[in-house]
Amino acid sequence: MTATIRTLARSAAAAAAFLLVGIVGAQAIEIKQVTSPGGIKALLVEDYTNPLVAVNFAFKGSGSTADEAGKEGTANLLSGLLDEGAGDVKSAEFQEKLDELGIGLSFDASTDNFSGSFRTIVESEDQAFDLLRLALNEPRFDEEPVARIRGQLLTGILANENDPDQLAGKAWREAIFPNHPYSRPSEGTKETLAAVGKADLQRFRGRGFARDNLIVGVVGAIDPEALGAELDRVFGKLPAKAELPNVPEIAPATGKSVAVPLDVPQTLIRFALPGVKRDDPDFFAAYLMNHIFGGGTFTSRLFQEVREKRGLAYGASSFLASFDHSAVLGVSTATRADKAQESIAVIKREMARLASDGPTADELKAAKDFVKGSYGIQNLDSSGAIAATLVGIQLDDLGIDYIQKREGLIDAVTLDDVKRVAKKLLSAEPTVVTVGAANS
Numbered sequence: 001m002t003a004t005i006r007t008l009a010r011s012a013a014a015a016a017a018f019l020l021v022g023i024v025g026a027q028a029i030e031i032k033q034v035t036s037p038g039g040i041k042a043l044l045v046e047d048y049t050n051p052l053v054a055v056n057f058a059f060k061g062s063g064s065t066a067d068e069a070g071k072e073g074t075a076n077l078l079s080g081l082l083d084e085g086a087g088d089v090k091s092a093e094f095q096e097k098l099d100e101l102g103i104g105l106s107f108d109a110s111t112d113n114f115s116g117s118f119r120t121i122v123e124s125e126d127q128a129f130d131l132l133r134l135a136l137n138e139p140r141f142d143e144e145p146v147a148r149i150r151g152q153l154l155t156g157i158l159a160n161e162n163d164p165d166q167l168a169g170k171a172w173r174e175a176i177f178p179n180h181p182y183s184r185p186s187e188g189t190k191e192t193l194a195a196v197g198k199a200d201l202q203r204f205r206g207r208g209f210a211r212d213n214l215i216v217g218v219v220g221a222i223d224p225e226a227l228g229a230e231l232d233r234v235f236g237k238l239p240a241k242a243e244l245p246n247v248p249e250i251a252p253a254t255g256k257s258v259a260v261p262l263d264v265p266q267t268l269i270r271f272a273l274p275g276v277k278r279d280d281p282d283f284f285a286a287y288l289m290n291h292i293f294g295g296g297t298f299t300s301r302l303f304q305e306v307r308e309k310r311g312l313a314y315g316a317s318s319f320l321a322s323f324d325h326s327a328v329l330g331v332s333t334a335t336r337a338d339k340a341q342e343s344i345a346v347i348k349r350e351m352a353r354l355a356s357d358g359p360t361a362d363e364l365k366a367a368k369d370f371v372k373g374s375y376g377i378q379n380l381d382s383s384g385a386i387a388a389t390l391v392g393i394q395l396d397d398l399g400i401d402y403i404q405k406r407e408g409l410i411d412a413v414t415l416d417d418v419k420r421v422a423k424k425l426l427s428a429e430p431t432v433v434t435v436g437a438a439n440s
Helices: 003-026 074-079 091-101 122-137 143-160 164-176 190-194 198-208 224-235 283-295 301-308 337-357 361-379 383-395 402-411 415-426
Strands: 032-035 041-046 052-060 104-109 113-121 214-220 257-261 266-274 316-322 327-336 431-436
Touching: 032 224, 041 224, 041 383, 052 122, 052 383, 074 104, 074 113, 074 143, 074 198, 091 122, 104 122, 113 122, 113 383, 122 224, 143 190, 164 257, 164 266, 164 327, 164 431, 214 224, 214 383, 266 337, 266 415, 283 301, 283 316, 283 327, 283 337, 283 361, 283 402, 283 415, 301 316, 301 327, 301 337, 327 337, 337 415, 337 431, 361 383, 361 402, 361 415, 383 402
Parallel strands: 041 214, 257 431
Antiparallel strands: 032 041, 052 113, 052 214, 104 113, 266 327, 266 431, 316 327
């Protein structure tokens, strides 16, 4: 196939997947717990509106934190190679099979987890699941694709050396997670990526891909019995237990000031404060507080104070990052170098004001309405989104009934809860990272 034909084939598969979701998302979602004959578990949403199957899966704890010291970038490199030939099928042939059958297959390595997504039409189901089986169990790691994918990643690393966003992210991680795996770049460095060989990739896969850290979510035209058979076929030969490094818990370091000089028109600003982990009883109180503070984009206090009232930046936002071993409340904006200190002062004032007085009842009601209303659009509007949500529910151990009970958990948050959490999180002295001109 030519590149154009391959693109059209994958676009057609994506369009078909979109058709599936519009209908699934409009109905009440029934989630089933499936256990294969071999004991592999998955969450399943059956839907036969269209002849499609979407599978998302993750290996918990097998993200970049599992990279060996001096071999940082291994998980990321592996994610680019699993569809570059497996078993007796070499790279070009493997890619051609995916294209000809309209199969969507991709892999990703995040900080904490290694994940994959898989889409197929029912007509190609048998061949599609077999290709997934080969990719996970018998990757080839031939010299040419390894060199090619490594070269692509090295090009990205070189480009990032002068990218303000990347420099800000690097300085932010190193400031708040000193001497911890979270401070390391997931893509690795020129030196560490060059040190990763075939044996390292095989060792990472062998230790990190196992049945005990596997999480699976499935949506589409497949019943529990058929899914159980496919689960055993694809994942059944993986090791019973993963061999993962111990990653210590770490609270983000606060009160630091880090300035990275760079000759660019704007100064990037990053804040870091303690956050709330996903299993904390105060999670939704913190989530709603963050929406009011800076997560609500156009309606948030930061956006109003930094952009609308003062025109200091195009935008200012905050976010909650919940890792397996830490939690952070972050703030991000960019402004002219001569306005950087004023922007930092405005953000700190809004922190202090929200910590002292908390939000208003109207702000909390608006935040609740938005957070409840946007969930379906963000998480249930496609087969892939639903499958990813099923994986997320399991990664965070939220329970099979989470989608049904979520609104009740949000409604149960009181104004006093949000005020208490705002005071707890926003009263800390933030770590502030800037990247830009020296006079910022």
